[in-house]
Amino acid sequence: MAKILIIDDERAIRNTLREILEYEDYKVLDVDNGMDGLGIIKKEDVDLVLCDIKMSKMDGMEVLTEGLIIKPDLPFIMISGHGTIETAVEASKKGAYDFISKPPDLNRLLITVRNALERGNLVTETKVLKRRVSRTREILGESEGIKRIKETIERVAPTDARVLITGANGSGKELVARWLHEKSSRANAQLIEVNCAAIPSELIESELFGHEKGSFTSAVKQRIGKFEQAHNGTLFLDEIGDMSLSAQAKVLRALQENKITRVGGEKEIEVNVRVVAATNKDLLKEIDNGNFRMDLFHRLSVILIHVPTLNERKDDIPIIANYFCEEICTEYGIPLKKFTDSAMYAMKGLPWTGNIRELRNMVERLIILSEKSITDKDVVAFANPGGPVTWSSSGSAAHVIHEEQSIQATTSLFAANYDNFVSFQDFKDHAERDYIKYKLEKNGWNVSKTADEIDIQRSHLYSKIEKYGLKREG
Numbered sequence: 001m002a003k004i005l006i007i008d009d010e011r012a013i014r015n016t017l018r019e020i021l022e023y024e025d026y027k028v029l030d031v032d033n034g035m036d037g038l039g040i041i042k043k044e045d046v047d048l049v050l051c052d053i054k055m056s057k058m059d060g061m062e063v064l065t066e067g068l069i070i071k072p073d074l075p076f077i078m079i080s081g082h083g084t085i086e087t088a089v090e091a092s093k094k095g096a097y098d099f100i101s102k103p104p105d106l107n108r109l110l111i112t113v114r115n116a117l118e119r120g121n122l123v124t125e126t127k128v129l130k131r132r133v134s135r136t137r138e139i140l141g142e143s144e145g146i147k148r149i150k151e152t153i154e155r156v157a158p159t160d161a162r163v164l165i166t167g168a169n170g171s172g173k174e175l176v177a178r179w180l181h182e183k184s185s186r187a188n189a190q191l192i193e194v195n196c197a198a199i200p201s202e203l204i205e206s207e208l209f210g211h212e213k214g215s216f217t218s219a220v221k222q223r224i225g226k227f228e229q230a231h232n233g234t235l236f237l238d239e240i241g242d243m244s245l246s247a248q249a250k251v252l253r254a255l256q257e258n259k260i261t262r263v264g265g266e267k268e269i270e271v272n273v274r275v276v277a278a279t280n281k282d283l284l285k286e287i288d289n290g291n292f293r294m295d296l297f298h299r300l301s302v303i304l305i306h307v308p309t310l311n312e313r314k315d316d317i318p319i320i321a322n323y324f325c326e327e328i329c330t331e332y333g334i335p336l337k338k339f340t341d342s343a344m345y346a347m348k349g350l351p352w353t354g355n356i357r358e359l360r361n362m363v364e365r366l367i368i369l370s371e372k373s374i375t376d377k378d379v380v381a382f383a384n385p386g387g388p389v390t391w392s393s394s395g396s397a398a399h400v401i402h403e404e405q406s407i408q409a410t411t412s413l414f415a416a417n418y419d420n421f422v423s424f425q426d427f428k429d430h431a432e433r434d435y436i437k438y439k440l441e442k443n444g445w446n447v448s449k450t451a452d453e454i455d456i457q458r459s460h461l462y463s464k465i466e467k468y469g470l471k472r473e474g
Contacts, residue, residue, distance in 0.1 A: 002117050003045060006030040007037035007063060008052040008079070013102065017050060017109075024110060034058030034066075041067050046074065048116055053080040053087065061094060068095045073123045075116040079104060139175060140323055141316035145308040149176060156303050157183035162255070164300045165278040167307030170357030173278040174238065176305055180276055181234040189233030192226050196247075197239035204247045206263050209254075215264020227260045230273045240300070241281035241292060252296045275300065310352040310359060318344045320356065324363040325374075337367055342376035350383055433468040436461070445472045 004026050008014050014030045021028050029044065031037050035058055040046065049067060053060035064076050078091040081102035088099035097116045100109060139150060156163060157180050165173045174193070181191040199207050206216075210225030226235060237243070243251070254260045255275060259268045277300045286292035310317070321339060329336045339347075352358055362383065370378040436454070443449045447465075451458040464470075 001025060001027050002047040003027045003029065004048045004050065004113070005037060005040055005044070005046045006050045007032075007034060007055070007060070008050070009033060009055045010052070013052070013079075017104075020106065020109070021113070024113075026113075034060065034063035037063055038066055038070065041070050041074065046071075047120060048113060049074060049076045050113075051076055051078055053078055053091070054082060061090065064091065064094050064096055073120060075120045077112055077116055137175060138323075139172070139179060140320045141313060142319065143308070143313035143316050145306075145313055146316065149305060149307065152303070152305055153179050153183060156180065158185060160184075160274050161302045162274070162300050163276045163303045163305060164283075164297075165276065165305045165307060166283075167278075167280065168309045168355055169280050170355035171307045171309055172356050173280075173307050174236070176307060177234075177236045177238075177276045177278060181236075184234065184274065186233050186274060190230060191234045191236060192230035193236045193238060194226050195238045197242040201244040201247070204244060205250060208247065209250060209260045209262055210265075211263035212265040215262075219264065223262075225260065225262065227254060227271045227273055228269060230271075232272050234274045234276060237275060237277040239279060240277040241279035241283055241286055245291075245293065248293045248296050252293065252299060255296075255299045310355045314348045314352075317348050317359065320359060321347060321363050324360045325367060328364050328367050332367070334367075335372075337370065337372060337374055339374045340376065343374050343379050346376040346379040350379075429468075432464070433470070436464055436468065437470055440465075440470065440472075 004021055006014050006017050006021075006028060008017070008030070009032045011032070014032070018028045018030055029040055029046070031040065034051075034055055037049070037051065041049070051060045051063050051067075055063075060078060060080070064078065067074060067076060075097040076091075076095065078088075078096045078099045079102055080087060080099075091099050097119065098112050100112060139146060139153075153176065163177075163180055165176050167173050177193075178191065181187060194207065196204065206219075206223060206225070208225050208227055210223045210228060211219050213219055213222045237251075250260075254271065254273075258272065259270055261268055283292050283297050287294050287297060318339070321344070325339065326336060347359075347362075354361070365382050366374045366378055369382050436450075439450045439454055440447070443453065447461055448458055451461045454461075456464075
């Protein structure tokens with residue numbers, strides 16, 4: 001229910017407005033002077049103000065000015081019995097949403113109130129979305145590699161030195177680029193991102209440098225390129241190893257001369273841009289293969305930052321997973337779920353080919369599919385959503401094991417019970433027994449098919465069945 005504040009020194013007007021607004025299910029507060037009104041604006045969560053202009057003690061225009069200092073997005077509707085165009089214009093200039101003359105027309109008043117409240121909601125939602133979109137995540141982790149990256153960012157960001165960020169897909173190269181921008185003197189300007197791998201080679205030059213109208217068939221109007229858009233800011237060239245050689249030559253010239261020329265144009269345009277590049281490729285090998293210019297490599301790599309894979313810093317997994325868990329639970333509006341120690345151990349044992357991106361996706365999946373806490377069994381069951389699934393009688397996913405990761409998954413499942421095994425061989429036997437049993441059950445106890453699937457001789461499989469005392473149930 002929206003809360004509306006009426007500020008007017010005429011009791012009759014206040015009572016009339018209150019009666020109308022309360023009939024429409026609005027919550028109404030009213031005062032007879034501007035000072036008390038400002039006090040309510042400071043203390044209460046008011047959604048809209050109806051304010052008279054001509055009042056004793058404090059003029060309505062003063063209330064409008066002071067009120068918007070307290071809450072800049074609070075909509076004000078000014079009302080007056082001495083309404084003139086000049087007064088309405090002045091109120092609008094000072095930030096009022098609208099101006100209504102006394103006595104107010106009922107229909108116009110209600111429409112104006114509704115529109116002002118909707119505008120206020122839209123402004124609030126837009127600000128929330130902008131904060132969510134523009135928010136730069138922290139670089140999480142305490143491993144030596146991450147500490148070096150943070151230290152390098154602190155030293156390099158305030159300068160205009162070009163930076164080349166290397167690392168596998170999903171490891172966090174874009175996040176490093178964002179922090180280089182956030183901590184630089186260019187932070188108030190734009191960070192413009194270009195994914196060089198996502199743009200066709202014939203369009204990359206137009207994307208980077210822009211084009212003039214008519215420069216090619218589909219150039220129906222002038223286009224401003226990313227270099228110009230990033231003027232006085234930072235240009236992030238992601239996956240630069242996929243850029244065509246012709247585009248590389250133009251980028252090199254732009255870096256050397258701080259000038260660009262639009263496609264189809266002749267005029268040179270000066271640009272002041274800091275370039276940060278990233279790649280998942282070995283650029284030195286690309287240079288040897290003739291796919292990347294050595295002179296451009298040296299221009300870009302004034303500072304080199306390598307982002308380690310998640311497999312190289314598995315001790316950071318609990319920190320990152322807990323952060324993602326809290327973030328996702330907040331987004332979904334559900335109670336915070338906790339990882340058990342055995343679940344964390346199991347997660348550290350997985351092969352993270354997709355790095356941080358894969359970890360976040362998996363945490364989200366675990367939050368959705370697990371119960372109040374996330375266990376090692378949940379990790380094993382939902383680690384590989386594309387693998388075979390055995391359904392329990394209750395209809396929930398009971399076991400998911402990818403063929404190539406079965407032994408590792410089984411190891412994770414029993415991570416909390418290591419004390420039960422006297423020796424490493426005992427544990428290996430236990431894991432092997434469960435693996436073979438799972439495969440046999442999956443194949444309907446067809447020994448020949450199972451032997452082919454796990455790539456051992458049928459006689460060897462029979463020996464294993466006998467060794468572990470495996471029997472078909474039912």
